[in-house]
């Protein structure tokens with residue numbers, strides 16, 4: 109994919125930087141002057157009580173929503189005014205929701221479609237047996253990467269929840285992201301699936317950057333290098349897990365909402 113290089117020349121340690129990011133919905137400020145810095149190669153968590161503005165932040169980053177104020181730099185490029193369909197091409201990809209997986213197609217077919225999507229209209233897969241085979245090869249490699257190689261022929265709807273999430277990650281990887289956004293990847297999962305998805309995220313993050321919204325503190329403390337805590341749309345604290353979990357304001361924000369445990373209890 110083209111157009112990945114920074115146009116600023118000097119490489120920044122941060123793949124993503126927002127400055128004064130703000131989103132107002134009819135007078136209600138959902139995201140309030142957020143300066144977010146995501147280090148290249150890291151796994152970065154965005155946490156905070158319900159309603160803190162995490163999903164809105166994600167929607168701003170992928171340009172699903174237009175910011176009211178502030179700017180977003182990705183790979184040294186100002187993407188604040190970029191069209192949403194360009195964002196994925198530039199390498200910033202948000203994981204699809206499970207609903208975007210075609211339930212009655214096989215695992216392999218789902219990844220193949222994602223690859224075709226990534227290649228766009230220039231790739232006329234139906235014209236050549238050879239290009240179809242090449243596509244299958246790439247799809248199988250992606251399935252192997254997420255541990256689904258043996259399930260390639262399975263119909264998506266028949267897979268357990270955790271594996272559906274792995275498939276969703278494979279379809280996201282098909283777009284070749286440099287920065288992958290995951291919104292609550294372990295939501296609704298039991299222990300076993302949580303462990304599996306944690307390992308998977310660690311693995312795909314080996315040569316990518318991951319920014320994730322996550323409520324499960326076991327996941328946050330287990331695999332995230334950096335944490336940004338949002339509360340009422342603003343950054344409340346930043347740092348590694350030890351620093352953030354000991355922060356008085358953070359503890360209070362969590363107590364004040366649902367009393368959700370920040371001390372490592374499963375969410």
Ligand SMILES: Nc1ncnc2c1ncn2[C@@H]1O[C@H](COP(=O)(O)OP(=O)(O)O)[C@@H](O)[C@H]1O
Pocket residue numbers: 133136137138156157158159160161162163164165
């Ligand atoms: N489209 C919208 N219109 C009005 N208010 C919204 C909209 N989207 C989100 N909000 C509000 O913005 C706040 C932050 O929401 P959200 O980003 O979904 O929080 P989180 O993901 O941290 O739980 C909430 O109070 C929510 O009700």
Ligand SMILES: [Mg+2]
Pocket residue numbers: 162163164
């Ligand atoms: Mg949310």
